[in-house]
Amino acid sequence: MSAARTATDSAVGAMGADPARARVTTEPAPVTAPIPTIAHAHAGASALADARAQLADAVGELGYDEGTYAMLAAARRELAVSIPLRRDDGSTQVLTGYRVQHNISRGPAKGGLRYAPSVNIDEVRALAMWMTWKCALLDVPYGGAKGGIAIDPRRYSTLELERVTRRFTSEILPIIGPHQDIPAPDLGTDEQTMAWILDTYSVTQGHTVPGVVTGKPLSLGGSLGRASATSRGVVHVAKAALESEGIDPRGATAAVQGFGKVGRDAARFLEQEGARVVAVSDQYGAVQAGLDGAGGTKGLDIEALAAHVDATGSVVGFAGGDALPPADLLTLEVDLLVPAAVEGVIHEDNARDIRARLIVEGANGPTTREADRILRERGVVVVPDILANAGGVIVSYFEWVQANQSYRWDVRDVEQRLAERMIAAWHGVSRYARDSGMTLRAAATTLAVQRVTEAHRLRGLYP
Numbered sequence: 001m002s003a004a005r006t007a008t009d010s011a012v013g014a015m016g017a018d019p020a021r022a023r024v025t026t027e028p029a030p031v032t033a034p035i036p037t038i039a040h041a042h043a044g045a046s047a048l049a050d051a052r053a054q055l056a057d058a059v060g061e062l063g064y065d066e067g068t069y070a071m072l073a074a075a076r077r078e079l080a081v082s083i084p085l086r087r088d089d090g091s092t093q094v095l096t097g098y099r100v101q102h103n104i105s106r107g108p109a110k111g112g113l114r115y116a117p118s119v120n121i122d123e124v125r126a127l128a129m130w131m132t133w134k135c136a137l138l139d140v141p142y143g144g145a146k147g148g149i150a151i152d153p154r155r156y157s158t159l160e161l162e163r164v165t166r167r168f169t170s171e172i173l174p175i176i177g178p179h180q181d182i183p184a185p186d187l188g189t190d191e192q193t194m195a196w197i198l199d200t201y202s203v204t205q206g207h208t209v210p211g212v213v214t215g216k217p218l219s220l221g222g223s224l225g226r227a228s229a230t231s232r233g234v235v236h237v238a239k240a241a242l243e244s245e246g247i248d249p250r251g252a253t254a255a256v257q258g259f260g261k262v263g264r265d266a267a268r269f270l271e272q273e274g275a276r277v278v279a280v281s282d283q284y285g286a287v288q289a290g291l292d293g294a295g296g297t298k299g300l301d302i303e304a305l306a307a308h309v310d311a312t313g314s315v316v317g318f319a320g321g322d323a324l325p326p327a328d329l330l331t332l333e334v335d336l337l338v339p340a341a342v343e344g345v346i347h348e349d350n351a352r353d354i355r356a357r358l359i360v361e362g363a364n365g366p367t368t369r370e371a372d373r374i375l376r377e378r379g380v381v382v383v384p385d386i387l388a389n390a391g392g393v394i395v396s397y398f399e400w401v402q403a404n405q406s407y408r409w410d411v412r413d414v415e416q417r418l419a420e421r422m423i424a425a426w427h428g429v430s431r432y433a434r435d436s437g438m439t440l441r442a443a444a445t446t447l448a449v450q451r452v453t454e455a456h457r458l459r460g461l462y463p
């Protein structure tokens with residue numbers, strides 16, 4: 001385990017108070033690659049490079065010093081583990097997993113657990129940092145974390161996935177817990193994964209600990225409204241953003257990339273709001289709605305599409321639409337584009353071709369930094385991930401509160417409180433962006449960095 005030491009007395013002592021006294025530590029931090037200084041934070045193209053560059057911009061905007069940046073650019077704690085797996089055929093395979101706690105200044109670390117072949121330490125670091133900003137922006141009392149295992153879950157049986165999850169849980173056991181770090185579902189994981197983590201952790205404690213995970217099944221203390229919370233939040237913010245752009249959500253056209261936990265319900269809720277979801281994709285392909293009698297575009301029938309996906313595992317071959325090259329979904333002429341799959345799908349090579357008026361990021365990190373710049377120049381409004389997809393962590397927080405109190409809230413309470421928080425955050429970020437002339441992403445990141453730094457300043461640096 002490498003606990004990245006990133007701050008020095010002088011660095012934290014200088015926060016906000018006396019920048020002139022700031023000194024950047026010369027002690028090398030035990031991480032695989034050096035953390036760039038603010039001046040070098042914009043070099044490189046990866047999720048982590050983008051995350052650090054966003055941080056550097058926010059730190060610059062706030063007038064904080066290099067030490068503050070250095071402290072926030074690196075994770076507080078990182079754990080890489082080997083996961084030996086007994087395959088169903090009797091052979092043994094060793095997988096690699098990670099848990100990164102980026103920041104815990106405002107409360108326990110919180111963040112999803114991802115199962116995907118592309119998982120690597122830098123991706124997990126970036127996602128953990130974005131979780132810190134998301135929790136601070138939405139004012140939930142958590143720090144940020146993320147975890148992942150480099151595995152393609154489609155190639156493993158359910159029993160194998162259970163063994164992987166239990167072994168991974170036992171390896172990261174020392175750093176998780178209801179007051180330490182609380183995992184949740186992400187790409188490639190679901191409520192069953194959370195149930196296995198809950199059980200493995202609880203067995204080691206000798207009693208059931210429902211607060212150790214969120215996004216768990218209802219029958220194990222999950223919250224009503226959690227499964228659809230991220231998507232509901234995406235649609236609350238999408239509606240507000242469309243309206244602020246002068247577009248009536250009823251009748252607006254939308255394209256949704258990804259038809260998993262986030263994309264599927266986002267498409268469904270958009271349809272319920274009267275929008276026309278004209279195209280949807282997943283990792284296998286894409287479908288597009290046909291034309292109506294008058295030559296306009298119809299919306300896809302999302303319920304029928306969901307039934308098709310349940311039956312076949314993919315949107316491909318859906319009889320209620322036409323096949324579309326998946327890359328073309330991103331460049332359709334629509335009012336709203338919701339990327340809800342993976343990082344980096346909107347990049348410098350396709351950003352000039354985007355014809356959506358508004359992008360609302362259901363996924364984490366779907367827009368690269370270079371694409372962000374191009375979209376800004378072209379007047380495409382981007383509602384950033386740390387705001388748009390925060391509904392999941394908000395209701396995760398509600399679930400954790402309910403679990404710790406052994407009390408269940410009514411679904412209307414959950415959804416009402418979710419809507420209030422999302423809309424309040426939208427107004428806070430859009431107002432700040434308008435007043436400062438920043439993009440919504442820069443405004444959201446700056447607000448969040450300010451809150452996290454304030455927590456550090458008030459707590460001081462131990463010893």
Ligand code: NAD
Pocket residue numbers: 112185186187188189230257258259260261262263281282283284326340341342343362363364365389390392393
């Ligand atoms: P999921 O595994 O349930 O679904 C992912 C979907 O994306 C699937 O339909 C998959 O086929 C599709 N997909 C994968 N690669 C693709 C590609 N290259 N092109 C098109 N489609 C592709 O995952 P999820 O939980 O819906 O997460 C999606 C994104 O939302 C991730 O970035 C995740 O970090 C983010 N997110 C999830 C939550 C949550 O509560 N689940 C909360 C906040 C953010």
